Amino acid sequence: xxxxxxxxxxxxxxxxxxxxxxxxxxxxxxxxxxxxxxxxxxxxxxxxxxxxxxxxxxxxxxxxxxxxxxxxxxxxxxxxxxxxxxxxxxxxxxxxxxxxxxxxxxxxxxxxxxxxxxxxxxxxxxxxxxxxxxxxxxxxxxxxxxxxxxxxxxxxxxxxxxxxxxxxxxxxxxxxxxxxxxxxxxxxxxxxxxxxxxxxxxxxxxxxxxxxxxxxxxxxxxxxxxxxxxxxxxxxxxxxxxxxxxxxxx
Amino acid sequence: xxxxxxxxxxxxxxxxxxxxxxxxxxxxxxxxxxxxxxxxxxxxxxxxxxxxxxxxxxxxxxxxxxxxxxxxxxxxxxxxxxxxxxxxxxxxxxxxxxxxxxxxxxxxxxxxxxxxxxxxxxxxxxxxxxxxxxxxxxxxxxxxxxxxxxxxxxxxxxxxxxxxxxxxxxxxxxxxxxxxxxxxxxxxxxxxxxxxxxxxxxxxxxxxxxxxxxxxxxxxxxxxxxxxxxxxxxxxxxxxxxxxxxxxxxxxxxxxxxxxxxxxxxxxxxxxxxxxxxxxxxxxxxxxxxxxxxxxxxxxxxxxxxxxxxxxxxxxxxxxxxxxxxxxxxxxxxxxxxxxx
Numbered sequence: 001x002x003x004x005x006x007x008x009x010x011x012x013x014x015x016x017x018x019x020x021x022x023x024x025x026x027x028x029x030x031x032x033x034x035x036x037x038x039x040x041x042x043x044x045x046x047x048x049x050x051x052x053x054x055x056x057x058x059x060x061x062x063x064x065x066x067x068x069x070x071x072x073x074x075x076x077x078x079x080x081x082x083x084x085x086x087x088x089x090x091x092x093x094x095x096x097x098x099x100x101x102x103x104x105x106x107x108x109x110x111x112x113x114x115x116x117x118x119x120x121x122x123x124x125x126x127x128x129x130x131x132x133x134x135x136x137x138x139x140x141x142x143x144x145x146x147x148x149x150x151x152x153x154x155x156x157x158x159x160x161x162x163x164x165x166x167x168x169x170x171x172x173x174x175x176x177x178x179x180x181x182x183x184x185x186x187x188x189x190x191x192x193x194x195x196x197x198x199x200x201x202x203x204x205x206x207x208x209x210x211x212x213x214x215x216x217x218x219x220x221x222x223x224x225x226x227x228x229x230x231x232x233x234x235x236x237x238x239x240x241x242x243x244x245x246x247x248x249x250x
Numbered sequence: 251x252x253x254x255x256x257x258x259x260x261x262x263x264x265x266x267x268x269x270x271x272x273x274x275x276x277x278x279x280x281x282x283x284x285x286x287x288x289x290x291x292x293x294x295x296x297x298x299x300x301x302x303x304x305x306x307x308x309x310x311x312x313x314x315x316x317x318x319x320x321x322x323x324x325x326x327x328x329x330x331x332x333x334x335x336x337x338x339x340x341x342x343x344x345x346x347x348x349x350x351x352x353x354x355x356x357x358x359x360x361x362x363x364x365x366x367x368x369x370x371x372x373x374x375x376x377x378x379x380x381x382x383x384x385x386x387x388x389x390x391x392x393x394x395x396x397x398x399x400x401x402x403x404x405x406x407x408x409x410x411x412x413x414x415x416x417x418x419x420x421x422x423x424x425x426x427x428x429x430x431x432x433x434x435x436x437x438x439x440x441x442x443x444x445x446x447x448x449x450x451x452x453x454x455x456x457x458x459x460x461x462x463x464x465x466x467x468x469x470x471x472x473x474x475x476x477x478x479x480x481x482x483x484x485x486x487x488x489x490x491x492x493x494x495x496x497x498x499x500x501x502x503x504x505x506x507x508x509x510x511x512x513x514x515x516x517x518x519x520x521x522x523x524x525x526x527x528x529x530x531x532x533x534x535x536x537x538x539x540x541x542x543x544x545x546x547x548x549x550x551x552x553x554x555x556x557x558x559x560x561x562x563x564x565x566x567x568x569x570x571x572x573x574x575x576x577x578x579x580x581x582x583x584x585x586x587x588x589x590x591x
Contacts, residue, residue, distance in 0.1 A: 093307070094356065
């Protein structure tokens with residue numbers, strides 16, 4: 001097996017074992033989007049009626065992206081704990097690729113996100129969501145890539161700050177405009193013109209639009225923007241994460 | 251095994267007007283031969299950990315060169331990592347993972363098969379008195395057990411050179427002495443070269459073939475403990491004579507083998523290099539001159555005496571001063587470790 005794949009697989013297995021010792025992680029991570037789906041989804045009926053279409057087909061993609069962003073952005077907190085106990089330094093003194101140390105952790109985050117996404121989509125289907133299988137697959141893949149980007153950025157931030165006290169407010173400051181300007185909860189077209197124009201500059205908004213379009217089976221121009229931004233964000237975050245892992249140790 | 255020339259590490263700490271350069275290591279030269287156990291002794295903030303981090307490829311030197319196990323730390327870092335074991339002072343295992351899993355995963359990152367890592371891990375657990383703890387989490391282990399587990403992690407891939415960074419810090423006296431035995435066994439049973447940092451004088455004295463003393467980022471001495479003590483301080487010989495008349499004779503006789511002699515009442519004291527060899531002759535001289543001794547005491551100098559002579563302050567004082575400083579060099583290394591890389 002390729003050395004990089006072997007090393008990242010070892011790190012992934014180690015991380016997965018630690019997560020499986022605390023299986024509450026899936027439930028806790030799922031709680032927020034499921035509550036939104038159950039308690040906020042019904043409120044959308046009159047709003048979505050103006051746009052036409054199934055309210056859950058419209059709302060579940062937003063929840064998926066929210067899951068991808070918020071769940072993954074907290075991945076770095078566990079890395080700080082490992083750093084504090086000397087685990088990161090012990091791994092870095094091995095000949096393993098620095099990028100494998102990051103990717104092993106990303107595989108774990110992506111698996112966790114995938115399980116949560118399947119549960120969320122399944123719940124949406126039970127509640128009446130109407131989406132094609134192909135659209136769901138494309139939407140979940142985009143969500144996983146965005147989640148991977150957020151997890152990589154979170155790990156990079158964790159090793160840069162090395163402090164939960166610093167990291168928590170930084171994540172809040174980043175997340176708030178993302179939540180408000182990406183149209184996760186309500187369509188940006190419902191707001192003032194300037195707000196919609198402003199949201200055009202928010203990359204996540206294009207990802208949300210693309211996932212939503214995929215669920216509706218509309219593989220048009222918005223899909224291209226969303227895929228483009230997802231790839232760019234993933235590439236940038238992985239580059240940042242890998243360079244921090246390398247820089248940290250020379 | 252280790253050869254370093256002019257190693258320098260400079261950090262930048264603080265921000266804005268508070269920004270300042272911290273010269274953690276200022277041109278260190280080191281040579282460690284295969285099979286040696288070398289104690290790297292110095293107070294907190296002296297530059298021990300920073301030097302060790304450069305030698306283990308964890309930190310890129312600001313200047314200077316070093317080769318470890320025949321590989322350059324800057325250009326052949328992966329080869330260096332394959333050849334060494336490293337036991338950091340903060341530990342190396344996650345408190346919520348099983349000890350055996352941690353050791354096996356670590357071995358696999360060195361390219362070992364799972365089967366080989368399990369076999370070697372169980373052998374090390376047996377040797378390091380960790381038997382029965384394979385499925386125990388480090389958070390449920392004693393301090394001594396955790397440190398022995400860290401040593402098992404460092405030895406899993408059978409390295410020829412092991413770096414131990416303050417291996418017994420925080421342990422109770424009994425656990426320290428127990429760990430000393432295991433460290434001594436690294437060479438005796440594993441055939442490893444050992445480079446250990448410590449700020450404990452007794453530890454360096456007990457474990458190391460050779461002691462390298464570092465202070466404020468600079469090597470101030472390097473030799474065996476006996477040679478350092480003999481060359482720098484010498485043994486203190488304290489003669490107690492029976493009469494006032496004998497004091498002058500004893501002072502003259504002791505003065506012939508000691509540079510400086512003090513007299514206090516019937517006590518005549520002086521430092522003598524290698525007293526074990528010189529004192530029998532001194533006693534014969536005194537007896538021949540009719541000097542009767544009430545008592546004689548030979549006190550071996552400590553490494554603290556050596557440190558005091560070399561730096562003008564005791565190791566304990568230097569330690570206290572380093573702890574009182576806001577940003578000691580080693581601490582700066584820990585908090586800004588990534589910056590220079």
